[in-house]
Amino acid sequence: MVYNFCIQEIKAYNFALIKIEKGEKEMYKEALRPVWAEINLSNLDYNIKNIKAKIGDREMIGVIKADAYGHGSVKVAEVLRENGCRIFAIATLQEAITLREAGAKEEIIILGLTPDMYADTIVKYDITPVFCDSANAKAFSDAAAKAGKVVSGLIAVDTGMGRIGYLADDLDYAAEDLKKVAALPNFRIRGMFSHMSTADAFDKTYSHQQEAKYNRFYEAMTAAGIEIPFRTLANSASVMEIPSVYFDACRPGIILYGCYPSDEVDVNQLSLKPVMSVKANIVHLKDVPAGFSVGYGRKYISEKPSKIATIALGYADGYPRPYSAQAKVIVNGVIAPIAGNICMDQCMIDVTDVPDVKVGDEVIVMGTDGKNTILADDIAKATGTINYEITCAFGQRLPKVYVK
Secondary structure: OEEEEEEEOOOOEEEEEEEOOOOOOOOOHHHOOOEEEEEEHHHHHHHHHHHHHHHOOOEEEEEOHHHHHOOOHHHHHHHHHHOOOOEEEEOOHHHHHHHHHOOOOOEEEEEEEOOHHHHHHHHHOOOEEEEOOHHHHHHHHHHHHHHOOOEEEEEEEEOOOOOOOEEOOOHHHHHHHHHHHHOOOOEEEEEEEOOOOOOOOOOOHHHHHHHHHHHHHHHHHHHOOOOOOOEEOOOHHHHHHOHHHOOOEEOOOHHHHOOOOOOOOOHHHOOOOOOEEEEEEOOEEEEEOOOOEEOHHHOEEOOOOEEEEEEOOOHHHOOOHHHOOOOEEEEOOEEEEEOOOOOOOOEEEEOOOOOOOOOOOEEEEEEEOOOOEEOHHHHHHHHOOOHHHHHHHHHHHOOEEEEO
16 A cells, blocks of 8 residues: 655645554554545546546536645645646635646635735736626736736526525626626636525425526526636535536535545435545553543543543544544544543543553544444534535644555
8 A cells, every 4th residue: 555645744745655564453653643634536436436436527626625625735636636636726816826826727716705806816816716796806907917918707697506606596797897897808707607506405495496586697697798608516415416506517525535524415416535634643541440531621531441532632633522432542442532622632542441551552433344334424413514614624734645
């Protein structure tokens, strides 16, 4: 098995390739910490291929914002590229710059609005912005003119998300404003996009209402003489269950990473494999008597002589403190409970019932050993959030180990 270590620095991603014997348990020196997010690139490749088979000949826009939902945007982009993906979508200018500086040549769409003051940066790094007013588009056109370039941008349409975009029902205003955009000398309308807010629900009524608004907006703008050559609406849940909104391109996000958008989608529509696991090595082990307290607030008090292990993973690494009372990990094939409150940088495990446990043993915080499994969904449900937040949080501070 090949392990590829990614040590994140402030503005750079460094990759060091090493080989480790399969099955060997040791602390990964290159990761600098005895805890890591393990990213399975073979599973990522599997998910991408299944998504591409699902959407057919539509373009795939690989959504790799938030550092690819915590998985590492540069490495994820490489696998997407190997699978023929020609468009990436991110959320911030810094995310776009990171990709460009890593050598990405593909189109990069920034899904959030970019203030006028950053128009020159959009031009410099050849980014596709989204817009919903002509003044913003003019700022891009002016910056492009100074650089002797032309910028292309996507019309943002609010079909019911309530976030950004021209209001889909205010067709007269949108047509008037978009005519101004179409007349700009150094700006081109690349296409239009919107976002679906309840595509991951059982009831698709509201999603189809959004679809109808999206179609009406397109038809009205076309009738007004505004050329819109490219349309994208489908998010992950739509890819799975609403093929009528595939249009020219689909924007898979969470499904790339092997997580389903919600527990209301039909998982039989798409086979996925989780891409991220979180693992650690035991760094300390102690035997404690009955009545011994562990952690802040003394929430755990041993009822009998017990064995307590410590790992260097805490809530600053994305392991949610509210999970403490329900948290379990996998140690040597045994499910073991977290003992006490999760600390900022460490947590403790009751390994009393784990046979032959020792310092250096691998702990699976999220993932599987083939017999036991802990998913991002399990952690999310226990803490009242969604799997998206769990992977994003784990990806912020943990070193990433890439495996195939």
